[in-house]
Amino acid sequence: MNIRVGIVGISGFGGGEALRLLANHPSFELVYAAGDSSAGKSLADLYPGIASRLANLVVEKWDPDNLPELDLLFASMPTGASAKALAGVRDDVKILDIGGDHRYAGGWVYGLADVWPSEIVGQSRVANPGCFPAATQIALAPLLKDGLIDPENIIIDAKTGISGAGRGGGTGLSYATHNENLVPYGLLNHVHMPEMTHTIERLSGGSARGLVFTPHLVPMTRGILVTIYCRGSATTRQCLDAARACYAESHFVRVTDLPPHTKWVSGSNLAIVNYAADPSRNLVMAMGVVDNLGKGAAGQAIQNANLMCGLPEAEGLDGMSLWP
Ligand SMILES: NC(=O)C1=CN([C@@H]2O[C@H](COP(=O)(O)OP(=O)(O)OC[C@H]3O[C@@H](n4cnc5c(N)ncnc54)[C@H](OP(=O)(O)O)[C@@H]3O)[C@@H](O)[C@H]2O)C=CC1
Numbered sequence: 001m002n003i004r005v006g007i008v009g010i011s012g013f014g015g016g017e018a019l020r021l022l023a024n025h026p027s028f029e030l031v032y033a034a035g036d037s038s039a040g041k042s043l044a045d046l047y048p049g050i051a052s053r054l055a056n057l058v059v060e061k062w063d064p065d066n067l068p069e070l071d072l073l074f075a076s077m078p079t080g081a082s083a084k085a086l087a088g089v090r091d092d093v094k095i096l097d098i099g100g101d102h103r104y105a106g107g108w109v110y111g112l113a114d115v116w117p118s119e120i121v122g123q124s125r126v127a128n129p130g131c132f133p134a135a136t137q138i139a140l141a142p143l144l145k146d147g148l149i150d151p152e153n154i155i156i157d158a159k160t161g162i163s164g165a166g167r168g169g170g171t172g173l174s175y176a177t178h179n180e181n182l183v184p185y186g187l188l189n190h191v192h193m194p195e196m197t198h199t200i201e202r203l204s205g206g207s208a209r210g211l212v213f214t215p216h217l218v219p220m221t222r223g224i225l226v227t228i229y230c231r232g233s234a235t236t237r238q239c240l241d242a243a244r245a246c247y248a249e250s251h252f253v254r255v256t257d258l259p260p261h262t263k264w265v266s267g268s269n270l271a272i273v274n275y276a277a278d279p280s281r282n283l284v285m286a287m288g289v290v291d292n293l294g295k296g297a298a299g300q301a302i303q304n305a306n307l308m309c310g311l312p313e314a315e316g317l318d319g320m321s322l323w324p
């Protein structure tokens with residue numbers, strides 16, 4: 001079966017990763033590429049390493065009124081740009097928005113594919129979670145569902161690779177600035193707080209009003225590690241058992257006995273989680289790693305698109321992570 005797909009924002013880091021994954025997808029055929037300043041360039045101009053059969057596809061100026069025959073569109077535009085840009089897309093074209101504008105928005109399903117896959121099956125408007133929420137929510141979901149932690153007192157300490165800021169990430173992200181440098185940012189009210197609050201409250205049935213989230217930029221290209229501090233009297237074994245039960249059928253979530261490394265998931269759609277708990281201190285720690293461009297963006301986008309189109313959720317996504 002050939003499902004005709006397009007990518008708007010194909011020159012960006014998220015769109016480029018979607019292209020890389022779609023190039024080997026057995027059911028999705030890339031027939032349309034769009035953008036803004038890169039319009040007129042071929043995929044070979046943008047990506048010298050592109051598979052030759054896609055090399056001559058030319059990036060078109062984004063125009064929702066002028067789409068070719070298309071079944072599904074991946075949108076990977078800057079957050080703030082996609083709500084308006086996608087509003088005019090025909091109803092018969094399914095949309096997977098990798099950007100932030102439609103998360104928990106009316107008419108859109110929040111695509112937390114590893115936690116509620118059945119809600120995504122057959123849908124036509126799905127919003128991908130942000131990269132930090134992807135790692136955080138997967139790590140917390142088993143604990144919240146089983147009531148093992150207090151939803152009101154959760155502290156998320158996150159580290160991200162620089163590609164999380166996008167190709168157009170800004171002049172402050174130069175090599176000289178960030179090589180051998182660590183810096184927290186987005187203190188107190190990072191843009192991902194509302195979606196994480198919403199998901200924690202949905203999964204626990206309680207309030208997440210004490211949520212603290214602090215991301216840090218780390219001098220690596222890809223990868224996110226979240227270390228999450230929670231209040232609860234569960235043991236490490238109970239947390240690991242809850243996660244293993246929760247993800248027993250999962251293609252993409254692995255539960256390890258050791259703290260995970262970001263490299264274990266690089267280039268893949270995997271999320272790896274681990275837990276440590278000390279009931280005598282009322283302390284539960286959850287750890288999770290994802291590739292910000294994989295599970296954090298294009299990987300989960302394709303997982304969601306598979307579900308939207310009634311395909312097996314892992315189709316085109318079963319490659320191994322990069323190593324070393
Ligand atoms: N980088 C990451 O790890 C993650 C990113 N995201 C989200 O994905 C989205 C894309 O991020 P990312 O790929 O990193 O960003 P980039 O800055 O790398 O790319 C942005 C893309 O958007 C395109 N674009 C900008 N304005 C328009 C417009 N008006 N019409 C059409 N296309 C436009 C650009 O096209 P052109 O070059 O042609 O101008 C470019 O391809 C953002 O919402 C981001 O927050 C989500 C999770 C993780």
Ligand SMILES: CC(=O)N[C@@H](CCC(=O)OP(=O)(O)O)C(=O)O
Binds near residue numbers: 100165
């Ligand atoms: C390193 C860096 O800047 N990362 C981005 C997150 C990328 C992402 O998931 O962004 P959206 O929610 O907009 O899709 C940030 O902290 O805002």
